[in-house]
Amino acid sequence: MSPPDHLRALESEAIHIFREVAAELERPVLLFSGGKDSIVLLRLAEKAFGPGHFPFPVMHVDTGHNFPEVIEFRDRRVRELGEKLIVASVEESIKSGRAREEWDPARPGTSRNRLQTVTLLDAIDGHGFDAAFGGARRDEERARAKERVFSFRDDFGQWDPRQQRPELWNLYNGRIRRGEHVRVFPLSNWTELDVWRYIEQEALELPSIYFAHERDVFDHDGMLYAVSDWVNPSSDPFSTSVRYRTVGDMTITGAVRSRAADFATVIAEIAATRITERGETRADDRTSEAAMEDRKRQGYF
Amino acid sequence: MPAADGKGLLRLATAGSVDDGKSTLIGRLLYDAKLLHEDALDALHRNGGGAAPDLASVTDGLRAEREQGITIDVAYRYFTTPRRSFIIADTPGHERYTRNMVTGASTAHLAVILIDARHGIIEQSRRHAALSALLGIDHLVAAVNKMDLVAWDEPRFRAIEEEFAVLAAQIGVGAARAFPISALHGDNVVERGPADWYDGPALLTFLEEVDVATDRGGGPLRLPVQWVIRPDDAARGARRYAGQLAGGTLRPGDEVVVLPAGSRTTVTAVETHDGPLASAMPPDSVAVGIEHDLDVGRGDLLVGVDRQPGVGRRIEATVCWMAARPLRAGDKLALKHTTRTLRVTVDGFEALLDIATLTDGPAPAALALNDIARVRLRTAVPLVADPYDDNRTTGAFILVDEQTNDTVGAGMVRSISEAAPGEERSPGVVWHKSGLEREDRWRALRTRGATVWLTGLPASGKSTIAALLERKLVDAGHPAYFLDGDNLRHGLSGDLGFSPADRRENIRRVGHVARLMADAGTVAIVSLVSPFAADRELARELHDAAGLPFVEVYVDTPPEVCEQRDPKGLYVKARAGEIPDFTGVSAPYEPPPHPDLVIHGAAEPAERSAERLVAALKESEPA
Numbered sequence: 059m060s061p062p063d064h065l066r067a068l069e070s071e072a073i074h075i076f077r078e079v080a081a082e083l084e085r086p087v088l089l090f091s092g093g094k095d096s097i098v099l100l101r102l103a104e105k106a107f108g109p110g111h112f113p114f115p116v117m118h119v120d121t122g123h124n125f126p127e128v129i130e131f132r133d134r135r136v137r138e139l140g141e142k143l144i145v146a147s148v149e150e151s152i153k154s155g156r157a158r159e160e161w162d163p164a165r166p167g168t169s170r171n172r173l174q175t176v177t178l179l180d181a182i183d184g185h186g187f188d189a190a191f192g193g194a195r196r197d198e199e200r201a202r203a204k205e206r207v208f209s210f211r212d213d214f215g216q217w218d219p220r221q222q223r224p225e226l227w228n229l230y231n232g233r234i235r236r237g238e239h240v241r242v243f244p245l246s247n248w249t250e251l252d253v254w255r256y257i258e259q260e261a262l263e264l265p266s267i268y269f270a271h272e273r274d275v276f277d278h279d280g281m282l283y284a285v286s287d288w289v290n291p292s293s294d295p296f297s298t299s300v301r302y303r304t305v306g307d308m309t310i311t312g313a314v315r316s317r318a319a320d321f322a323t324v325i326a327e328i329a330a331t332r333i334t335e336r337g338e339t340r341a342d343d344r345t346s347e348a349a350m351e352d353r354k355r356q357g358y359f
Numbered sequence: 360m361p362a363a364d365g366k367g368l369l370r371l372a373t374a375g376s377v378d379d380g381k382s383t384l385i386g387r388l389l390y391d392a393k394l395l396h397e398d399a400l401d402a403l404h405r406n407g408g409g410a411a412p413d414l415a416s417v418t419d420g421l422r423a424e425r426e427q428g429i430t431i432d433v434a435y436r437y438f439t440t441p442r443r444s445f446i447i448a449d450t451p452g453h454e455r456y457t458r459n460m461v462t463g464a465s466t467a468h469l470a471v472i473l474i475d476a477r478h479g480i481i482e483q484s485r486r487h488a489a490l491s492a493l494l495g496i497d498h499l500v501a502a503v504n505k506m507d508l509v510a511w512d513e514p515r516f517r518a519i520e521e522e523f524a525v526l527a528a529q530i531g532v533g534a535a536r537a538f539p540i541s542a543l544h545g546d547n548v549v550e551r552g553p554a555d556w557y558d559g560p561a562l563l564t565f566l567e568e569v570d571v572a573t574d575r576g577g578g579p580l581r582l583p584v585q586w587v588i589r590p591d592d593a594a595r596g597a598r599r600y601a602g603q604l605a606g607g608t609l610r611p612g613d614e615v616v617v618l619p620a621g622s623r624t625t626v627t628a629v630e631t632h633d634g635p636l637a638s639a640m641p642p643d644s645v646a647v648g649i650e651h652d653l654d655v656g657r658g659d660l661l662v663g664v665d666r667q668p669g670v671g672r673r674i675e676a677t678v679c680w681m682a683a684r685p686l687r688a689g690d691k692l693a694l695k696h697t698t699r700t701l702r703v704t705v706d707g708f709e710a711l712l713d714i715a716t717l718t719d720g721p722a723p724a725a726l727a728l729n730d731i732a733r734v735r736l737r738t739a740v741p742l743v744a745d746p747y748d749d750n751r752t753t754g755a756f757i758l759v760d761e762q763t764n765d766t767v768g769a770g771m772v773r774s775i776s777e778a779a780p781g782e783e784r785s786p787g788v789v790w791h792k793s794g795l796e797r798e799d800r801w802r803a804l805r806t807r808g809a810t811v812w813l814t815g816l817p818a819s820g821k822s823t824i825a826a827l828l829e830r831k832l833v834d835a836g837h838p839a840y841f842l843d844g845d846n847l848r849h850g851l852s853g854d855l856g857f858s859p860a861d862r863r864e865n866i867r868r869v870g871h872v873a874r875l876m877a878d879a880g881t882v883a884i885v886s887l888v889s890p891f892a893a894d895r896e897l898a899r900e901l902h903d904a905a906g907l908p909f910v911e912v913y914v915d916t917p918p919e920v921c922e923q924r925d926p927k928g929l930y931v932k933a934r935a936g937e938i939p940d941f942t943g944v945s946a947p948y949e950p951p952p953h954p955d956l957v958i959h960g961a962a963e964p965a966e967r968s969a970e971r972l973v974a975a976l977k978e979s980e981p982a
Contacts, residue, residue, distance in 0.1 A: 063368065064368035064444040066643070067367065067368050070603055073603070073644040077586040077644075104632060105631065105632040105633070108632040109632070110590050197436075203435055204433070204435075219432065220432075223765055224462045224757075226465040226757055227466060227751070227755045228603070228752065229695050229696075229756065231695065233693075233764040235764065246435070247437070249437045251439060252444075
């Protein structure tokens with residue numbers, strides 16, 4: 059079966075973006091979280107450069123609070139591809155005094171999420187990266203809707219929404235000065251549903267937590283948190299069938315009740331859902347309406 | 360379940376004035392398409408503060424915009440219906456944001472222009488329509504909004520509809536259509552509205568069905584090379600040239616030309632990482648293999664043999680200036696076109712465009728932010744491009760400020776040409792007159808200058824005839840000098856190869872040297888394969904412009920005779936594949952359509968040919 063026209067167009071656009079960055083910037087890096095969007099990114103990079111190797115390494119900003127299933131998947135997938143993996147550790151940023159701990163196991167909903175910005179910017183600086191591919195999509199959230207595919211960051215890693223370069227046709231301007239970098243979002247024009255349909259089309263493997271499984275969870279402020287070493291349950295834990303729509307820290311990523319154990323049922327659930335994925339399952343974005351905008355300005359993914 | 364097969368992706372731009380209700384329309388499309396998610400709805404109910412949802416707030420992305428109630432930048436929205444996937448480029452309407460409208464329209468297939476039914480088509484609407492047309496959008500939709508506020512008055516709508524059709528025709532847009540809607544109430548947006556006089560489809564139904572496929576592989580082949588895939592070891596595959604198709608259909612076996620070099624080769628493979636393709640067309644990203652081992656890299660353009668793009672240094676383009684600082688003649692910028700970046704100088708301005716009518720105004724002294732003008736540009740090396748009207752990818756470019764690295768302009772190629780023969784190419788350098796007139800020089804030295812240009816296949820006998828001619832002229836006391844193609848390549852053209860571009864440059868140089876010699880009073884005798892008619896024509900035009908005689912001589916020796924002679928063993932090497940681009944074997948030769956003299960090299964002795972040439976030269980002198 060030939061893929062739907064619009065997925066083929068989105069795939070081609072993303073491949074074009076990957077190749078432009080590889081050709082025009084000196085030291086790109088691909089940010090990989092083990093989540094479904096970055097899994098799609100990896101696949102697109104394979105398509106852009108295969109059968110050659112990626113002309114850049116893969117990097118994970120590791121808070122130390124990830125789902126173990128995701129870390130296992132990350133290591134295995136990058137090894138299978140034969141590519142190079144860099145792990146930038148938030149734990150080390152805290153130990154070295156670059157970042158101050160914000161996570162408190164006694165307060166569900168607190169996390170090291172914001173600290174990733176420090177670790178990410180230090181890693182970009184330390185390795186001399188001038189471009190970082192990310193899996194962000196414009197449909198995720200309001201501030202992202204206005205972000206360019208090539209999103210320019212100053213030498214403090216900050217995004218200025220009012221000073222963005224106009225982006226016309228498929229002509230991307232990746233010129234920067236030393237110390238500055240570009241965040242590049244090949245999935246800018248994809249929706250959550252597109253990502254799922256592409257994963258299905260390409261038969262991509264996902265970390266197991268994306269599909270329904272039995273898990274011990276507890277309810278906090280309307281979200282289902284996983285019972286883990288990093289958070290003290292604020293209510294009585296119970297076991298139920300859940301899956302995850304996004305992959306973040308165990309401390310802040312909520313599960314959705316679901317019995318969808320395969321692609322078809324997951325996609326059917328997403329098509330029917332009325333709540334955006336970040337709003338449903340990310341405590342970090344529920345803090346304020348402008349939460350993402352503020353974090354982006356500071357240099358977040 | 361939503362499926363978006365069928366019509367594929369529709370990219371549309373929306374434009375309207377602040378109060379036309381554009382954001383409300385987009386909110387309505389998303390809301391009524393039942394795809395506006397519930398938590399986003401929660402937020403807009405809070406913002407609206409009332410019972411009716413504040414649909415407009417859905418699209419105001421940044422906090423500054425929500426606080427000020429304005430839209431400051433292009434925002435992209437996505438929705439999918441069971442029949443189609445949509446990307447909306449939502450562009451703000453204020454006049455000063457022309458650059459955003461141009462940006463949003465650059466990738467759109469269709470533009471929806473919001474018109475307030477109470478006010479009809481205003482100056483702003485005309486601008487939005489015209490900018491859409493300028494950017495190559497061939498489908499315009501007028502969303503005549505707030506029909507509820509004019510009591511769904513049919514004559515009111517029909518008048519606007521008629522005016523819109525006239526406007527579209529004026530700016531050259533093929534398909535234009537108006538819809539009476541009320542975005543606030545949702546009438547005729549997704550569901551049909553209350554007006555019984557309107558029997559057309561709802562706006563969304565139309566958008567789901569409209570066919571905007573323009574050049575799905577129909578036009579001439581264009582593939583900008585973006586990246587060369589070199590597998591680490593041969594076992595993983597051969598070298599591939601990767602890029603996104605910008606025009607035409609590409610199939611294995613196609614003969615292609617690599618520009619700007621001009622080398623010809625054959626496509627041996629068209630593939631993606633998933634495997635080989637029987638054919639590819641825009642917007643596919645592919646990797647291709649070619650038959651010959653050519654120097655192909657990023658920035659090159661693969662095209663078909665027919666309908667090749669323009670190649671030249673002089674560009675006339677419509678430029679939208681997007682920076683606060685003015686653009687002036689003499690400014691130097693970087694120009695990014697397809698996968699190639701070159702340096703460009705602004706030569707001057709032809710006309711400032713009236714953005715409402717797309718008509719030419721007077722030439723401006725400089726361009727200010729959001730000005731659109733016809734501009735003359737000169738590139739440092741030849742640009743390979745199509746007119747934007749023919750191809751929205753290979754006809755488009757951006758201008759980048761090399762100091763700030765900002766994108767400061769967007770351009771659409773109108774025409775492209777090489778500098779005219781003999782034309783001054785270095786502004787600021789003035790031709791120094793020696794003070795001695797040519798006729799005075801020639802009379803005093805009792806000589807007359809001219810150029811004899813011998814063209815023909817390798818080993819056709821050109822150089823033999825040229826050497827005899829030189830000898831005869833000098834023996835008769837007339838200055839003559841033999842400019843041999845092979846010898847020139849040891850010095851003056853030592854840096855050039857045998858690609859069509861290098862051959863052209865070689866002929867340009869030799870043409871200029873011959874012209875100077877002829878001007879000095881010598882008969883310059885050029886012996887050069889010079890396979891392309893256009894290049895020889897350039898040499899002739901150089902002489903015509905300078906008022907000097909130019910005698911084109913076609914040494915017409917049958918190819919098999921040439922190959923049999925082969926005094927330097929070149930044909931043997933070329934047949935063995937050791938010499939690429941060898942004229943007569945692996946590169947074409949275009950015989951002159953109207954040579955001044957034809958020499959049948961296989962039939963006529965060289966001595967006799969040389970004598971006929973002397974006679975021809977005498978004829979070229981004024982009586």
